[in-house]
Amino acid sequence: MQEKFKKFATILLVSVLALSAVGPVMAANTNGVAVGSSDKVPNQKFDGTVTKASHEMGSEILSYENDTGAEKLLKGRLKGDNPIRISASNISFNDTFPGDGDSTLNASGWTVSSPTGVTANVTNPDSKVETLEVSTSGVGSGETVTATYSNVSITSDVLKRVAWVVTDDVQVNGTAEVRLAESDGDYVSVDVSNSSDVTQTKLNDLAVSGSGDGSLSSVDSVKIVVSGGDADIELTQVRSDRLSMVRYGAFEKDIDSDNETERLDIYEPSGTYNVSSLSTMSSVFDSATIYDVEYDVIVSAATYGDVQYEFDEEAAEEYDRKFIYRQYTRLALPNVIELDYEGFTAYETVAYPTSRLIDAWYIEGSGSQTFDEAADSSAQISRVSAFEAAGDNATVTWDDSVQDGTTYIFYESWTTSQSDKDTMTDVSSGGGVGTLLSEGGSWLWGFFTNPLGAFSALIAALLGAIKRNSGGDGTVGE
Structure with missing residues (x-):
């Protein structure tokens, strides 16, 4: 038997x-x-909708850091053609102007001139993104406050350069502008009266004003000019060195009713705006950190x-x-x-x-x-x-x-x-x-529906039975 x-x-x-x-x-x-x-x-x-406190460019948009510091991935997918929303003033990156350790965003590099009785300050407020703040108090009608940054020298391809200004929070009762000025008194200007705006304009496309020869042949200083009323201006970018505009992303839209979306690049966003992907942003942002990124998601x-x-x-x-x-x-x-x-x-x-x-x-x-x-x-x-x-x-x-x-x-x-x-x-x-x-x-049912577990269990059972019936050493007698 x-x-x-x-x-x-x-x-x-x-x-x-x-x-x-x-x-x-x-x-x-x-x-x-x-x-x-x-x-x-x-x-x-x-x-x-998810709001991510900070996002490192180059990482997955759905990645996040849990409360123990471990990197995780939200188990979902983005929803829609343009599911991501960001603000230009929430982008932090290390590319500074004029460079070599100097920056127009460093308050210590600015000097202020103001009428008697007017208070004016240039500071760096506590902020996630490096920010320059210019605030005034007591500016009356016909009065002007000027903050000047002089450590600038652009002498080649001047009119091909781009005035690149980004505002964050702005409160202006009169007028406020950023001037790119030549030492002879000529300048071109960009209005900075609106919050969360990006301006990128070729200097050639800006009208020359001032007391010089009527042409702009160099940029020797950057000025922030407040006139006719008080202002509180926060800026996260003030520069004029680039020869091309920076792309702040792109979005998809069917612009010709052919049921196919086309890509539209974004250069001067205002406020919070949508993009199809953060990868559509210019390479200058490759190592940037973006704060308060919103995205629509389905889990x-x-x-x-x-x-x-x-x-x-x-x-x-x-x-x-x-x-x-x-x-x-x-x-x-x-x-x-x-x-x-x-x-x-x-x-x-x-x-x-x-x-x-x-x-x-x-x-x-x-x-x-x-x-x-x-x-x-x-x-x-x-x-x-x-x-x-x-x-x-x-x-x-x-x-x-x-x-x-x-x-x-x-x-x-x-x-x-x-x-x-x-x-x-x-x-x-x-x-x-x-x-x-x-x-x-x-x-047998388990073998056909869940073969791996059933197969392993069956093999173990058979080997055990053979061992028990073969004298205990697992060999089968002749």
């Missing part, structure tokens, strides 16, 4: 090893479901990737289709100091006619619950009525106020056909999402 068992076990072991050679065939439908690529697979989404079952599913044929016998499809999805927004969230909702597009819906619920604040634990939880919030009210192919809102740091578990079950299953498990165009739910039942 023992000899027969050993022979049987050996033959079975060899057979199982042979079956492993066709494992990919046996493992059909264990590579996940086509979440995000098949509209038949439920794909719950979080949709809203979904497809991008988050925490999905379990099953096609249950046995339970579907009382229905008119072959399977009951069950899917659990976990989604969460990380609660970290560096990221702020606004307007996030949880929703999805209905995958099937609602007449095929069996159940739909979610748990808000599921913490570390497993899907099995969630299935028995009293915290389930039913959304069956919401699905039924929405109708086929409509959008269902799961929760209209998603909070960061809160883990959600979503559950849906539908009746599905073999054709549905074939479509839902077709991941030929990309990697599938999710793992099979624990099916229970015999080891």
Whole structure:
């Protein structure tokens, strides 16, 4: 009897090893479901706006630093053609003018002349981005305050140079301008009366004013002139050395109604503006830090990737289709100091006619619950009525106020056909999402639905049985 068992076990072991050679065939439908690529697979989404406290150019826009200093990646995708919003005055980079340790943004390099009784100051306020502030008090009608930076000498290609001025916060009761001046008294000027503006203008395109010979042949100083009233001006860029304008990004827009978007470059943004990608900015910003970057994002079952599913044929016998499809999805927004969230909702597009819906619920604040634990939880919030009210192919809102740091578990079950299953498990165009739910039942069923775990367990069991029936050394007797 023992000899027969050993022979049987050996033959079975060899057979199982042979079956492993066709494992990919046996493992059909264990590579996940086509979440995000098949509209038949439920794909719950979080949709809203993220504000990132600071972004290092060259890093992924969805990257962030958690509260322990580790680099992480938000499990989502950007939404729309122009999903990123920035402000030019929130860009910090090390390229200074005139250079060699000197900068027009350093308050110590400026001198101020003002009428008697007028207070005027040039300072560097505490700010994330290097900022020059010029403030006055007591400037009356007909009075002028001038702040001058003299450590400038541009003598070649003067009219080809670009006046590049960026303002942040500006409050002006009279007029305020930046002048690029020649020592003979001539100058060209740029108005700086508006907040969060970028000006980039060839000096050749600016009218020459002043008391000189009427032409601008050099730039020997930079002046900030306030007239006719008080002003408080913050600038994050004042320079005139470049021969070309700096691109502050680009956005996509269908400008000729051909259903194709065209790229439009941005050189003089005002306030907060949208770009298609930060990579569209000029190389001068390659090592910059941008503060308070906003982006529209979708975090979904497809991008988050925490999905379990099953096609249950046995339970579907009382229905008119072959399977009951069950899917659990976990989604969460990380609660970290560096990221702020606004307007996030949880929703999805209905995958099937609602007449095929069996159940739909979610748990808000599921913490570390497993899907099995969630299935028995009293915290389930039913959304069956919401699905039924929405109708086929409509959008269902799961929760209209998603909070960061809160883990959600979503559950849906539908009746599905073999054709549905074939479509839902077709991941030929990309990697599938999710793992099979624990099916229970015999080891043979487990082998076909979750071959790796079942195969390993079966091999171990067979080897143990052979060992026990062979005198304990694992060899098979003759």
